[in-house]
Amino acid sequence: MDPAARRAAESAALLRAVDLAARGAGTVLPNPVVGCVIVDDAGVTVGEGWHERAGGPHAEVVALRAAGARAAGATAVVTLEPCNHTGRTGPCSQALLAAGVRRVVVAVRDPWPTAAGGTEALRAAGVDVRVLGPDDEPHLVDRAEDVNRVWLAATRLRRPFVTFKAGMTADGRVAAPDGTSRWITSVPARTDVHRLRAEVDTMLVGVGTVLADDPQLTARDPDGTVTGRQPLRVVVDSHGRTPPTARVRDGAAETVVATAAEFPGPGGVDLGALLAELYRRGRRHVLLEGGPRLVASMVDGGLVDEVLLYVAPLLLGAGRTVVEGTAVHTLGEAHRLELCTVDRVGADVRLRYRVPAHLGPGAARTDAAGTST
Template identity: 55%
Template sequence: MASQAEHVAMRRAVELSARALDTTPPNPDVGCVILGPDGTVAGEGWHERPGGPHAEVVALRAAGSRARGGTALVTLEPCSHAGRTGPCTSALADAGIARVVYAVADPNPVAAGGAGVLRAHGVDVEAGLLADDAAAVNARWLTPFRTGRPFVTWKYAATLDGRSAARDGSSRWITGPESRAEVHRLRAAVDTVVVGAGTVVADDPHLAARSDGETLPYQTQPLRVVVDSTERTPAGARVRDASAPTWIATADEVGADPDGKVDLAKLLTALYEQGRRYVLLEGGPVLAGAFWQAGLVDRVVGYVAPALLGAGPHALGEAGVGAIAAAIRLDVTDVATVGDDIRITAVPRKKV
């Protein structure tokens, strides 16, 4: 059974795992704390970027010789395979770690089995400490393995009174340049951006990720997906240019729901089968409402501008909520000031 010191260390590891959110895809967010044989912290670390050292390796380097005979607290089961970096199980065993406590079992069949490898090296292993907390931080990576569909983040921009555009339909620019630059970084951190045909017809968005928010493209671009049930995406729409890949997803190709529209669950399954794991939903209120009604949103990132319009479309359309008792409740995970705007990050509250 985990000791009090191990509980404290795992709590710290969970905190560390959250430091690199939106910079690690397609890798998981992992934190690690090394306790020396005396139970005091010898080293800590987190995984910062794909191709970089894993959290265990960073923590072991910080701990040095103090790791021998100590305990590693890791938010995800240490990997047992060699990818761009070596297996963490070997690094831990070679450093003389005597005990490993991890929070969440690795669901990736390529990397799973680390616990068994460590035990074969004579390392004492315990699983499940603060598993829910660690899984919440790493939900973006875990969700595709657990659901067979990509993790979906709904991003929206709105005024303080919840309007996504003015009465005349104009929406550029509700938020400031700092928020718009952040959105480009969000796009660069996912492999898929989804909008509806209505947004393409009304606003003609480009949807590529640009490093200066205007012209300079990121080296890797997400797939641009237009949900187009009635095949009305204009031939000259900017999303059809060659700066990023594009898929005009029609009901005939994806499959239709009972209303004849693109079946969103089938769309996400198709994206998963294409190897897509992270979706940024940037569609208008109708598409956003449909995703919520289908229960397909995993995270919200809202940019709220200190402005009032009093009329115009709301950020969220019909979402299947008919009464206060049926409201979609969220847990706020972060609130920050971005220029003149407020960024609110939240996740759907688990039903009990």
């Protein structure tokens, strides 16, 4: 195969590996999602796999099993650098060597020092390794980074990846002037939110939301049945006002009430310290669902990585807004977002934004202003 054809086959294989990696969302935490495709010298796929669950075989091992003897002399295309350590499974670098793989294409280097080094181990053994760089088909690197954004950000920042989710009207309201908010978004949008809740490992709200709405913060079926693995529920409650009868304290899932006594900060709970503790406990993906002042504190502190908005075709003209009380005073200080995806969900539109770490006031901070919500 000539070099141009080989590059084209590897690019196609990487896009397929990204799609495979996405299948592990919600089942692999606290591990990364990874996809692997093995192609022969003619560019034909002979094996593929993805990391399905924490503690289970890694993507490379699954793909090698599917390829069997055809892996010898083939090329393995992986979304994340093959691991080079022994944990609950063996090192993927050695599995690739044992199978006789001749070439490995890596989209993203592993930022976790314990597992890194697979590239060097493979090259030392004579394998031809191609590591994609930011100037080498950047759209492919971006796709591989994006599918694994939760684990990559958590590993690099040493805190969980934070997704802020909100359902709102077309004019940015989350409740009417009388406080009513059920239901702004459509049934398909709410179903999609419960899918997301099932994928994360932590839910985060302020005590104001608990007192106003008494949410259960669980992943549920369309009929309302609590089902599947449930995320940890965390309430930011500086003064311990969460009622013992609140639904968030029921037995459907584990709950942590974070107070200023445990995480002392100026004005309330130190949100950066709280996230650091959650990371220490093995939590990697936090879904932030409000309220508006907690969200403002998280955004101002540079602690939100992604914004997911479900926009309903409604206009209110008054009522609570999705974020209240940030440190922004002028347009030049605005927290700027990068639009990633736009999808229609029922009658609503789902917008996913990336929060660039270098943009917005306070974004470089490692802790957050406290909140008394």
